[in-house]
Amino acid sequence: MIWHLVAAASASLGAAGVALLLRMLSGKRLPRWIIPVCAGLGLLAYQINYEYDWYGNKRQQLPESAQVVSTDESRMLWRPWTYLYPLTTAFSVVDRDNLVKSRADGERLVEFILYRFEMQYRDVLTHQAYLMNCSARESVPLVGDSRQPDVDRLRHLASDDPQLETVCSEG
Numbered sequence: 001m002i003w004h005l006v007a008a009a010s011a012s013l014g015a016a017g018v019a020l021l022l023r024m025l026s027g028k029r030l031p032r033w034i035i036p037v038c039a040g041l042g043l044l045a046y047q048i049n050y051e052y053d054w055y056g057n058k059r060q061q062l063p064e065s066a067q068v069v070s071t072d073e074s075r076m077l078w079r080p081w082t083y084l085y086p087l088t089t090a091f092s093v094v095d096r097d098n099l100v101k102s103r104a105d106g107e108r109l110v111e112f113i114l115y116r117f118e119m120q121y122r123d124v125l126t127h128q129a130y131l132m133n134c135s136a137r138e139s140v141p142l143v144g145d146s147r148q149p150d151v152d153r154l155r156h157l158a159s160d161d162p163q164l165e166t167v168c169s170e171g
Helices: 002-025 034-061 162-168
Strands: 066-074 087-095 100-104 107-118 124-133 138-143
16 A cells, blocks of 8 residues: 555656656746646546556466456446446456365266455455356355355356356366
């Protein structure tokens, strides 16, 4: 967080410095208010760049075996540019190297952990173990140390669901 603050202040001071230089080069014909305006624009530009790069930077930090299965994009009133280009604020990942495959009653079962990354004040990472019945296209969370299925939260998945395709693919 401190480095984010230092970078934002540097962007703001840099933009103000460019405005000051332009004012001096113009023989002070540019108005004085251009300096704080450019400082604010520099700060805003840094913040927008940081927010839009968050998703790509997080994906780069993941191992090769991690597969993104869903993303959440947001539009926010206080960020009007998100109506043109929605901002990715969260995404879910399955690590394909840690899939536990088994069979029961002729059904193909896969146990996996779903990781969810959320962009907030401090990045939030949550994880939950799941059991996927690939034949019936059902997913159920496993809770507690004993990893018992929580059948109240059983979900039926569509045949083209990215989570189903990632977890149940033979490759």
